[in-house]
Amino acid sequence: MEKIELETVCIPVSVIRRLPRYLTEAQRLCQEGVEWVSSAILAKTLGLTSSTVRQDLSYIDFKGISKRGYSAIGLETALARTLGVDRDVVCLLVGAGNLGRALSMHEGFARQGFKIVGVFDNNPAIVGKKIGRFTVQGMDDIAPHVAAGTVDIGIISVPHDAAQDVADLLIKAGVRGLLNMTTAHLQVPETVSVVDVRILLSLRELAYRVRSR
């Protein structure tokens, strides 16, 4: 289905979704001082088969060694390079409700290179208020921010019905990636990427799975 081009190779979506997980695990292994890891161990840790692991890693520019496995450091480096972890990702956050506030105050994201540079909301009662180190700005302030050209991603944590409007606004301003935290499906042009994180829908799915046993 959807594919993404890197240099000359095309990495399937299913693989791209897993790459960040390999990176997290590689980082953890490095921190623990582990030098080598096999596809079988990686598979066990991440809930995959060793076959899937080997196939996935064949897409990144990095080779394992027979009888040893993958060098943890090498793996981390290669994945970080592929995923572009070296440079910071600049984010705008729209929607300063509970969830938005939590995301803006979450130091973990910043530590991992995701820098939120502005928090926005359309509620006049909230605009101007402080949230952590941010002062909430009005929606009109989004466009100028993006226009500066440094913004990579817009995080949308507004109510369902406002989601598409916010997406349109961000896209018009020039943002090319959206993290959609709402239950809405966002209509976007082909040039814009959307990744959905829909907690409520996940809860629904989980509730169904638990009940149907």
Place this chain on the structure above:
Amino acid sequence: MEKIELETVCIPVSVIRRLPRYLTEAQRLCQEGVEWVSSAILAKTLGLTSSTVRQDLSYIDFKGISKRGYSAIGLETALARTLGVDRDVVCLLVGAGNLGRALSMHEGFARQGFKIVGVFDNNPAIVGKKIGRFTVQGMDDIAPHVAAGTVDIGIISVPHDAAQDVADLLIKAGVRGLLNMTTAHLQVPETVSVVDVRILLSLRELAYRVRSR
């Protein structure tokens, strides 16, 4: 691969993941007073093909009508029944960091039937503190809560390295569904369902997609 049994029919995972989305849309349509909706319109709204929509809906106990489409109310009712939306889902939340706090204070979940009945953390500095209408409890208080037998789901919003221990604790106490908000992969017995909501990994994926254009 993994399947889930309902009465005699087996609904594929891919379909189960979409059912909550159809429900949300059906609810919205009902609220707007729309009476009928076609698979083509549903597809457009949700970013699918009409073929997928028809196939998906063939798994729930509900039929559309030729030339008209699907009755919005009928669809909502059938999906609500299939997904078990009628009865409340009782949740425990473990991890009272920024994200945990946000989730516990989010009225949207409660409104949709997900009742959080307890918030837990292992940090003594937080235990006893108030978060919204909750008083944060220590980890030792989890087991008694679950033992009562009413708890459906555990929501895990702790740091990566604590995730598996918390999962083990919840499972031992008897919880059979976990919403995993951490980057960790949880090892669980077959009787337990896990749905992952990994914001950081989604951000990583998105950053990659935006950069590789």
Place this chain on the structure above:
DNA sequence: TAAAAAATGTTAAAAATTTAACGTTAATAT
């Protein structure tokens, strides 16, 4: 009343994803 049209349910094909199988390579041991 019969034909046309619009939308469904279903069958089958296509595409994508996952898994298994196996030849190859590098380390270890005899």
Place this chain on the structure above:
DNA sequence: ATATTAACGTTAAATTTTTAACATTTTTTA
């Protein structure tokens, strides 16, 4: 030095998911 073994990379098969095609049904219209 050679055999053995463990793990990789890769090819091919199996499975799952998605999409297309079409026969069927219901409504509308001539």
